[in-house]
Amino acid sequence: MGMRIQTLAALAALTLASPAVAAPDLVSAHKPQGLVDALVAKGYVAALSRDDTGDPLINLELSGWKGALLFYDCDAASHDGCRSVQFRAKFDADAPGxxxxxxxxxxxxxxxxxxxxxxxxxxxxxxxVWMGAGVPRAVFQEAAAQFAATLAALGGQLYPAAR
Structure with missing residues (x-):
């Protein structure tokens, strides 16, 4: 029993002496400006506006490709409290498409x-991207980077002369 108490006391002292683990820096669809800030911090162009229904909308330029970040699962009356977002980009392919x-x-x-x-x-x-109450900022930024890479790959396939 004495050894067990000593071990527990040592673990408690170690836990108290350890630096606190910092809570992750979260971004959320609840706070669209935080998403704008996270995108701009990674070098993307992002401008907050509203869509035709009044929900938030972020117009984007990701590594030279234009797109948008649409907000979903928002409160129907206030257009706030959104819980998910969608990266979206449309290309105008040369005929026949x-x-x-x-x-x-x-x-x-x-x-x-x-x-x-x-x-x-x-x-x-x-x-x-389902965001719920929030996701780590770095995770959201990596999602944007992966989407930007997808746009670059598709753009390269559709417009090989522009490479």
């Missing part, structure tokens, strides 16, 4: 983004 087979080949090697084609074959890339 991107084929379904091209789109399938592209997404087979890209995890970060869903790819759909509009009636003209123009690709739209989206990626949903």
């Amino acid at each position: 991107m084929s379904a087979a091209d789109a399938l080949r592209f997404v087979a090697t890209r995890r970060y983004g869903a790819l759909t084609l509009d009636a003209k074959g123009d690709p739209v890339v989206t990626w949903d």
Whole structure:
């Protein structure tokens, strides 16, 4: 029993002497400006506005590619308290556009983004991020970086002369 008490006392002293683990710096769809700040801190262009329904909207430029960060699961009356976001970018492909087979080949090697084609074959890339009460800022910034890489890869495929 004495050894057990000594061990517990030593563990308690070690715990008290250890530096406190810092809580992660969280960003949330509840606070759109925090997402703007996180994006700008990584070198992206981000401007906060509102969409046609009154929900927050961030217009983006990620590594030279234009897109938007749309907010979802917001309070219908106040348009606040959003809980998720969606990265979105639309490309204007040269005629005849991107084929379904091209789109399938592209997404087979890209995890970060869903790819759909509009009636003209123009690709739209989206990626949903559930944020709930918040995610670590670094995790959100990495999500933006992965989405930017997906846009760069698709842009390179659609516009090879612009590389």
